[in-house]
Amino acid sequence: MKRMKVKNELARQIMGEILGTFVLLLFGCAAAAQVKTSRETKGQFLSGNIAFSVGVMSAMYLCRAVSGAHLNPAVSLSFCVLGDLAWIKLLPYSLAQILGAYLASGLVYLIYHDAIMEFSGGVLTVFGPNETASIFATYPTDVVSVQTNFLDQVVGTAMLMLCILPLNDKRNAPAPEALLPPIVATVVLGISISMSANCGAAINPARDLGPRLFTFTAGWGTEVFTCYDYFFWIPLVAPMVGGVLGSIIYLVFIQWHLPELEDESESGEMNDQTKVMEHNNKKDEIYLKMSSI
Amino acid sequence: MKRMKVKNELARQIMGEILGTFVLLLFGCAAAAQVKTSRETKGQFLSGNIAFSVGVMSAMYLCRAVSGAHLNPAVSLSFCVLGDLAWIKLLPYSLAQILGAYLASGLVYLIYHDAIMEFSGGVLTVFGPNETASIFATYPTDVVSVQTNFLDQVVGTAMLMLCILPLNDKRNAPAPEALLPPIVATVVLGISISMSANCGAAINPARDLGPRLFTFTAGWGTEVFTCYDYFFWIPLVAPMVGGVLGSIIYLVFIQWHLPELEDESESGEMNDQTKVMEHNNKKDEIYLKMSSI
Amino acid sequence: MKRMKVKNELARQIMGEILGTFVLLLFGCAAAAQVKTSRETKGQFLSGNIAFSVGVMSAMYLCRAVSGAHLNPAVSLSFCVLGDLAWIKLLPYSLAQILGAYLASGLVYLIYHDAIMEFSGGVLTVFGPNETASIFATYPTDVVSVQTNFLDQVVGTAMLMLCILPLNDKRNAPAPEALLPPIVATVVLGISISMSANCGAAINPARDLGPRLFTFTAGWGTEVFTCYDYFFWIPLVAPMVGGVLGSIIYLVFIQWHLPELEDESESGEMNDQTKVMEHNNKKDEIYLKMSSI
Amino acid sequence: MKRMKVKNELARQIMGEILGTFVLLLFGCAAAAQVKTSRETKGQFLSGNIAFSVGVMSAMYLCRAVSGAHLNPAVSLSFCVLGDLAWIKLLPYSLAQILGAYLASGLVYLIYHDAIMEFSGGVLTVFGPNETASIFATYPTDVVSVQTNFLDQVVGTAMLMLCILPLNDKRNAPAPEALLPPIVATVVLGISISMSANCGAAINPARDLGPRLFTFTAGWGTEVFTCYDYFFWIPLVAPMVGGVLGSIIYLVFIQWHLPELEDESESGEMNDQTKVMEHNNKKDEIYLKMSSI
Structure with missing residues (x-):
């Protein structure tokens, strides 16, 4: 199979982001379709939140070794700013994520076509x-102003980055590398149960634009862009700012x-805090070793 | 007790799959019975989803060292295709899974016999x-076409394999081996809250056929097979395709x-310490690559 | 503080079991009181299930290094049969568990006294x-026969032991030692959402008798024992059989x-299955090491 | 960036506690706002419980390497009593926590301003x-006496400390260091689903006073302090006692x-390898002791 291996790293990364965002949106939008078309008899509001969370976990295990599993242009932009992603890759990553979200929306529409037609009486x-x-896609509630929705999306995405950056920061007290996906997923669950009342907690331009483009092409018409006073730009721009x-x-x-890592400072001295944490880490390691014997 | 040990590996594996699938279905169908017969006063739709998920976790811890804990002919078939299970074992595994599901259904019927009689007025x-x-067993909703149900089951089972294969792939960024059961269980929860509205998210021929056979033999009659235009074949065939x-x-x-693992591409002998160091080096590489998560 | 140390091991174990079962029941019965007295406005049926599950986790972390955290006479009896607990300790353990459950019930009554009086109109x-x-305590529903309730409790407790024994079995593929409490808690959650419709999923004589004795002494009268045709003996006897x-x-x-552990068999040969698992375990260890650096 | 590093340890710790408590309350109060203003159409009572739990997890990963992530004056006081925090730091820690909670309340008010105005008809x-x-902030129900509410808060906070202290106690059977945040979060979830019916399960003076001060300054008036017969002092004082x-x-x-750790009782020097081996031996002992779990 080695002949089939894609040699170009960016091409591999794009494939990873397409597939990862596809998985994220397939879980999330399918759950939304299930709750909506079953009129909440087969799930409730919380189901959609949980499904997006499981989608994050699954997508991260699927593609993080390939592309880093950003799954979100706001995350990619943040990593560009932090110096962890080349700026040149921001656009390809973002387009890949939008494409993955678009394709997932299409498949959800196919799976739930009959139920959507029944629910809507055939009028999309x-x-x-x-x-x-x-x-x-996400839509706001009637009572909320454009400024509030913008702020909502800025805060939601800022919380996302603020809460996931420490999880993988070796100078902080990070989560186990192999368990990052469920822990990031839990953060996303927290955001979506606490900050989705105003305008749906997109906190991700690809998660919103991909499905919106799909509905535009699939028969919902231009209203998906024009409604609520052209709301669609908010989940595109605000998450980038917030991230x-x-x-x-x-x-x-x-x-x-935070204290420097030993091999970064290259001087043999550590303060007590670091020593304690290293001691604790060694203990952990021993525990986990024990547990898998 | 060594005299009692079953020498034949396949026999041990069959015992493992019977017992594992028994545990999976006992949790899942008992929860369905609890929700249904209590008219949703002792649990809701989500309860059934969670119970199947806990069942997956428990069954995996129980029998994965024995049989791999496939619990699902679609998973066994996929592992045959991937070269991880001998084709000769596919039929015994599948029959064991169906038998475990049948037995669990029977026990659920015994436990909830009184409640089912009360709920149904005695007419099954x-x-x-x-x-x-x-x-x-699973049944479709009225409004969904046979093609849609088939697609639904293909997609659900494809998602299952797509999301669990990376969890244990040493060339990817896998989950901790000892925590695979709860993580696989979370994937199953995600599928069942997002893709069960059409026809119940069987995504497992044994999970569906075993209980259906039980209801056939226990008094529900031939209708369990003939209803909805012989729907029963869909959760048998589509998951095999989807997996x-x-x-x-x-x-x-x-x-x-994904990058090759070093010890696959090399045949030289290393002592353990060297192996560990090399693994650490490789992990460092991956870590750096993944530092953009 | 060394002077205060309790020298007698059994005395320490009894203290551990009292406190552990106290914590388990405090979470569980307080949640039941919250759901009931708020008329499901501050939680639902699922809340009680989750609370017992969190109680199991918390109690296990609290006292498993001291007493093994059985928290349940049926578990203690099972460990006696398995040779992991001296038979002489079965009665002290069981009495300690009942006492812990009794004390927790009393504290729950104090905390929710006002709410219970309001809810019940002062008539217990x-x-x-x-x-x-x-x-x-647990009570059955009207429609269920005594045989069915007995079977229900046998099956529920059998599932408990069947699902938690592999978690700590080094010859199987066990869970991480340090994460046993949340995983056992998840199994208990599964049982209580799937097998509590008939008679409340006690699966634990102490969990049932302690609170029942408390209600007997606190004003509910002899009816707590005589009702439903002396139902109270079922959650005492059936879990012992089931465990x-x-x-x-x-x-x-x-x-x-299962294959013998190397240091048990003392022969240097392993079959392939064991080798693969050891390899996987070593990998895991490295991952977790990485994650805590 | 080294020039920007805050040299003073207490200043860094205060920054950590402000930001950590900010994150905790932002999740928690935003979820409460979402459930309330959507009239339970976008979440239910459980949502608020889960959100506080996710907030605990996220805040702990964020700041525990900096400040220990107390997030709660009752926890800080307990650590003072236990000798793990200098008494001189108790007041700065507590004020930082109250400030973080105040700021988060302000941001939640901004995000949900429109929804709150719509829900309340503009009258706060x-x-x-x-x-x-x-x-x-938290408020009691009508039927509960002041003594019961005081007891409720004492018990809730006592349960918090009783259940989280063993998680990190190397002489007990602790949780993995890197997974303390989700496990502590689960304990908090347990408390909030079982002990919030009387007066809202503050179990944290900062979690209650910060938001109460915010509502006082933002237009709800003095009633937030005077209502329910000056209830506000209970979640200030009782958690300190309970912790x-x-x-x-x-x-x-x-x-x-619990047995002494070897390296506490001995002062001799060992190389790292010896230490690891000794730890393994000790773990083996503990493992054997715990083999009865």
């Missing part, structure tokens, strides 16, 4: 009790002040 | 508000392009 | 829409056929 | 069906009787 709309557009903001908050308030 | 039927067949399809997608889009 | 009863006895039965099933169908 | 009140004060009480119970009933 954005408004009213039989609307089905919200299965795919960078959250990353900066992490750097300024936490990361800059 | 497949249709109507007092139907109880859906406690055991293989998902496995192939994983291979083609991810696995072929 | 076992029957009717304002009954509050089921906050503490031993589940343990035997694990031994006969799984444990006897 | 503590009482009635359109009250919104309970989004932020210390729970810690003492852990010491007296469990910790004093």
